[in-house]
Structures are given as C-alpha cells and as structure tokens.
Amino acid sequence: MRKILLSAFIMYLISGCNTSNETKILSSYLHSFGVELNHYKVVAFVPSDGCSACITPTLDYIKNGNDCFLVVISSISEKTINHIVQSNRINTLHVIKDSHDLAAEMGFVPIIAPRYYFIKRGRIVKSIDLSEINDKVSILGEVDKYLAN
Amino acid sequence: MKKLILLFNLSIIILFLISGCRNDSTSFNNTYTLVPSETDTINIRLEENSCNFSYYIQYFKSGNTDYLAALNYLNNSIEFYDIKANKLFKTLFIPREGDNTFLDLRSFICEKFDSILLFSMMPPRIGIMDTSGRLLRTIPHDIKIGSLQDGERPLRLGDNVFLPQLHPARESNGVLTSTGQKNSFINLTVDLISGAGSSTPLTYPAELIGQDVSIMRVERVLGYKNVFVYHFGLINSLFLTYDHRTFARVPLETNYNLKLFDDFNPASSVSNYLNDKLLRDEVKCLYYDEFRECYYITIRKREDDRINNSSITTKFQYPECFILVLDKNLKHIGEVHFPKDKYSFRMCFVTEKGLYISEDHINNPGFSEDFMRFRLFTLKRNRDNN
Numbered sequence: 001m002r003k004i005l006l007s008a009f010i011m012y013l014i015s016g017c018n019t020s021n022e023t024k025i026l027s028s029y030l031h032s033f034g035v036e037l038n039h040y041k042v043v044a045f046v047p048s049d050g051c052s053a054c055i056t057p058t059l060d061y062i063k064n065g066n067d068c069f070l071v072v073i074s075s076i077s078e079k080t081i082n083h084i085v086q087s088n089r090i091n092t093l094h095v096i097k098d099s100h101d102l103a104a105e106m107g108f109v110p111i112i113a114p115r116y117y118f119i120k121r122g123r124i125v126k127s128i129d130l131s132e133i134n135d136k137v138s139i140l141g142e143v144d145k146y147l148a149n
Numbered sequence: 150m151k152k153l154i155l156l157f158n159l160s161i162i163i164l165f166l167i168s169g170c171r172n173d174s175t176s177f178n179n180t181y182t183l184v185p186s187e188t189d190t191i192n193i194r195l196e197e198n199s200c201n202f203s204y205y206i207q208y209f210k211s212g213n214t215d216y217l218a219a220l221n222y223l224n225n226s227i228e229f230y231d232i233k234a235n236k237l238f239k240t241l242f243i244p245r246e247g248d249n250t251f252l253d254l255r256s257f258i259c260e261k262f263d264s265i266l267l268f269s270m271m272p273p274r275i276g277i278m279d280t281s282g283r284l285l286r287t288i289p290h291d292i293k294i295g296s297l298q299d300g301e302r303p304l305r306l307g308d309n310v311f312l313p314q315l316h317p318a319r320e321s322n323g324v325l326t327s328t329g330q331k332n333s334f335i336n337l338t339v340d341l342i343s344g345a346g347s348s349t350p351l352t353y354p355a356e357l358i359g360q361d362v363s364i365m366r367v368e369r370v371l372g373y374k375n376v377f378v379y380h381f382g383l384i385n386s387l388f389l390t391y392d393h394r395t396f397a398r399v400p401l402e403t404n405y406n407l408k409l410f411d412d413f414n415p416a417s418s419v420s421n422y423l424n425d426k427l428l429r430d431e432v433k434c435l436y437y438d439e440f441r442e443c444y445y446i447t448i449r450k451r452e453d454d455r456i457n458n459s460s461i462t463t464k465f466q467y468p469e470c471f472i473l474v475l476d477k478n479l480k481h482i483g484e485v486h487f488p489k490d491k492y493s494f495r496m497c498f499v500t501e502k503g504l505y506i507s508e509d510h511i512n513n514p515g516f517s518e519d520f521m522r523f524r525l526f527t528l529k530r531n532r533d534n535n
Contacts (some may be wrong), residue, residue: 049462076463076511079200079518095441111461112419127451131419 026117029106030070033096038122040094041068042143045109045117048075048084054113054130057137059088066147072096074103118146128143131133160233161167176404181443181474181483182531183504189525191217191505193235198224201496201509201521202466205256208498208505214238218259219521225254227265230521241282243267245247246302246466249284251276255297258305266310266341268303270294275310275339290346292337304371311377313339313367316353323363330358335367335379336393336444354381361412370435373442373477380432383411387479394499401446402481403473405430408451423461427452433470438499443482445504447494465511470494474528483531503527 005068027037037043046055060070065149071094075081085092103109108117113130130136195201198221205220206511216238216288217230227247243251251269258266264285267276274289294312297303304311317332318325325333334348353362365382372378379388379396385407388396401407410429433447449468454463470492474483496507505523509516 047462049466076466077202077518081224082383083198087224101462105457108421111423138219 004011023122026108026124029102029108030096032102035096037119037120039068040070041069041119041147043072043119044114044143045072045074045115046114047109047111048073048077048080048106049113050110050112054136057115057140058130059084059090061140061143062090064090065091065093068092068142068147069143070094070096072098072103072109074098074101074109076101105137116143121129121143150340177402177481177484178482179404179485179531181528182315183445183472183474183483183485183526184529186231186503186525186527189502189522190231190508191521193230193232193237193521195519195521196237196240199228199521201507202263202493203496205297206496207257208232208500209259210260210500211318216259217498218257220254220257225252227257227259229259232313232523233391233465239280241265241278241280241421243278243282244284249276249287256302258303258310260305266303266305268297268312270297275341284312288339288341288344288346290337290339292346292348292477294337299366301369303510304369304377306371308341310335310339310341311349312339313369314348318361319363323361325353325357325360325362327355327358330355339394341410342472351390351393351396354384354398357381366431368432368435370437370444372437372444378435378437378444380435380480382432383409384411389479399479400477401432401473403448403484403517405448405450405471405473405484407448407514420461423465424455425454427464428454429460433468433494434497436497436499436504438504440499440501440529442477443528444473444477444479445497445499446475446476447497448473449494463511466495467512468495471503485526492524498523 030037044058046058073081073084073095081097081099110116110131113136116128116131117124118126118131128139130139163406200221200223203219204222208217209216215232217232219228221228225243231238243254245252251267253269253271254267255270256268262280265278267278272289273291273294274287276284277286278284292314294314301313314334314337315327317323318329330353333353335351336349337346338349339346344473355458360383362490367382368380370378377390385401387399387401389399390396407430410426410431428451430451431449433449436445436527438445447470449470471484471486474485476482490510491508493507493510498505502525504526506520506526509522
C-alpha cells in the first residue's frame, strides 16, 4: 500500500514538474516578445501553414477582441503571416507574429491546426490540440465560457 | 558432422557472395550529370505580396519572351515573370467572389496569353480566362481529382486536358479492394471544345490491391512522343501508357537504395504520420525535357532518424532531393546529388537551355523572401564516361 501511495505521489510530482516546466517555457517564450503570460487566460497558437478549415475559426474568433485572449501566429514565412493578418483584418493588439517559427521549435504549435492553452494565474491548466480532434469550432464555446469566468 | 556443418556454412557464404555480385552487376553508370551554370541565373525582386515558393509554376514561351508563371496562393493570383528581364510582367488576379470565382485555384495551364486554363477543386471545374481577367468559359465536372500540385498537375494534349483522379478507398478504410481497384480510373479527360468529360479505362495497378492507398500520391508527366508516365507512390516502378488502356511497366533504375513509403496506416497523430513519412524516400516530381529527350525525377531522400516536430514543415516544403536522369526510354543515364540546404526542389522548370532549380531554400545563406532565385543546370556527359 505504501509503495502504491509513494508511486502515486511521485507520479503527481512528475506531472506537476512537467506542467510547471511547460508553463515556464511558455512564459519565457512570450516574454521574448515582451508579453506576460499572466495577463492572459487563453493563448492560442496558430500554424499559418495549417489547413484553412482548421485555422479559420480561430482567426475569426480573434476579431471578438477579448483582452484576455492572446494569439500567436507562427510560420517560417513572414509574408504568409502578414498576409493572414491583412486578409483577415486582424487587430494585432493581442497577436504575436512569430516569423521564425520559434513556437513550432519549442513544441507549442502543431503542424496543421491550432493549439489552445488555458491559463489560470499565470499557469497552464489545460491544453487542447485541435489537430487531434475533428471538431475545430466547438472549442471556441469552451474558450468563451472560460474567458467569461 | 563437423565437416557437414563446415560445408553448409561455406555454401551459405558462397551464396551470399554471389548475391552480392549480382547486386553489383545491376549498378548503373552515371553517363550524364547536371552541371550548375556559374552565370546563368534568375534573380527577381518580388512585390510585397509575392512569394519565392509556389505550389505550382509553369514555364512557357510567347514570341521571344520566356515566362515563368507562378500561382500565388496568398492572394489567389497568377504572376507572370519575364525571366530574361528578371522582372514581373503581369499579375492576373483570380476572382474569389461572384459567379466567376475560382476561390480554390490549384493550378493552371498557360500556353498562350489569350486562353489560360484554370483548375479548381471546390467547386471542381475548369475555367478559360484571358489575360484581362475575363472568364471566357467554365467547364464543371463532378469527379474527385487530385490536389493538382507538383507532379499531380493537369496535362494538356491538343483540345483535351487530363486530370488525375483520386481514389482514397474510404469505403474500405483506405485499403484498395479488388472491386475498388476495378473502378479506380486514374484519368478524367475533358474535351475543351465540347466540355464533355469522361474517365479513361486505366486503373490503379492490381498490385496495389490490399494496400492502404488513402493518401498515396500519383505523379505523372507527358513525355517522349506524348507518352503518359505515371508513378504510384507505393511502387518502385514507372508506368507508361499511350492509349490509356494498358500500362507498360518500367522499373525505376537507380543506384540509390530507394525505400518508398509502404504503409499509409494512420499513425497516432499527424506529426507522427509525417515523421514516419520522412523516414521513407518519396518521388516528388517527374519532368520531361523535350529539348534533350530525357526525364528528370526529383526524389526526396529519407531522414535517418525521426526529427523534431518543428522541422517537419520545412522538410516537406524544402525537401532534400536528388535527381534521377532517365533517357527517353526511361533508362538510367545519371543521378545527381546536391549540397544540403541549398536548392528548393519543389520549384523547378525546364527550358531550351536546361533545368532551372530554385535556390530559395530557407536555410540557404542569403535567402530572402523578397527575391526569387533560380540557377540553370545543364545536362553534360560525364568525363569518365567519354
């Protein structure tokens, strides 16, 4: 019984370490763009070369202009990012344009679809990778609720 | 007993050596190579919304001018570059709204400026447009066609265009059944005059039955004496047809230890699948050089190990390739390997002078999104083979 409890505790610690480590890396990544993680409740990473149907709902959602919603658009092409921003008429106040694709290098952004990070008091509490689920839209309802709380 | 074991071992060794010799005997001479020109380059300063990477480019000559037309997927336009003058000649914006929309423009064929053929997948149709952007005609069709990028390009012969048909075998989870194979017609032929479309009888080769073909690429080119040359992503051979009824099969001759993707079973995630794919070689594109009567085949070389997810996009957009050179009968005459991270092999085209390859690899020093650069490679006989 003791062994089971000990293993469970170690697993808890490990998972705790992982979470805080990811938070630390995300925080440091955003900091390099002059942005503080604890200012936001949701951070969405958008691969600009992702599939159109996968990224469009997120790009549309940005237009709602919530101050607690941060979007990172990542690509190896600065022109592609600029085009996405212009053609979708995105207000760049809460948008990071990562034209060195550092987000991909650090594992924050999947290849074809966005990933959402839910933040509470400057810590990642959950992440959802849209490339692993078919429905690319219902996440936005969840984001709505989370931002409203 | 010991003698018997010794004899057995000896026979095994001899058999092994013989098989080794046999492999050596199938090595091919690199009679020809591709030599980069020191001076013949293209260097064009790009407009703000133009890119040095396009999923679809086409070279053509009109009068005395050499044009390179490039599909700009960012703003749904076709850009025509005068490659001798190193400048943009014209941009043709394709409507994204209204009745004449070609929102999902995937490729085009431009042989004359007065009739540019446009191809879209959603809705699936062909358009004929003039250079003023006036849509002269549309020809709808209801066949599921390929992505029309790179080697899946539509081909034109006379008044007919040949579109590749896709058979992802969804009804059988991507696995080609014998019934599915019988209906896996590979060509949709559209008569540009009457607008009539029909499938030609040729289907996927029977050896694909039982294999997962859900996302198999089918590359093709119009070659010597108008032969259609196909490559099916899982098969280490080329398939030829003149009549679209029967195939002749020609093994892909190379000294490189080619290992094509043989399992399209879904991996646990997209990145895992793509990483698996990178561990295999891939035939990217077939080019026919009508001036020298030979073929160039770009083949992406496999990675040794799985790579960081962040590099996957780059590896597919800027694949590390070698070029296989085949004569008009698809016999090996050379293969050329290139320095790493220098050339962008998804951007190649053939002219009277030779093969132009883009130098806009993202890791090439001097890479700039504001310029489009190509270097000419000419086919030369190797000195050792004189």
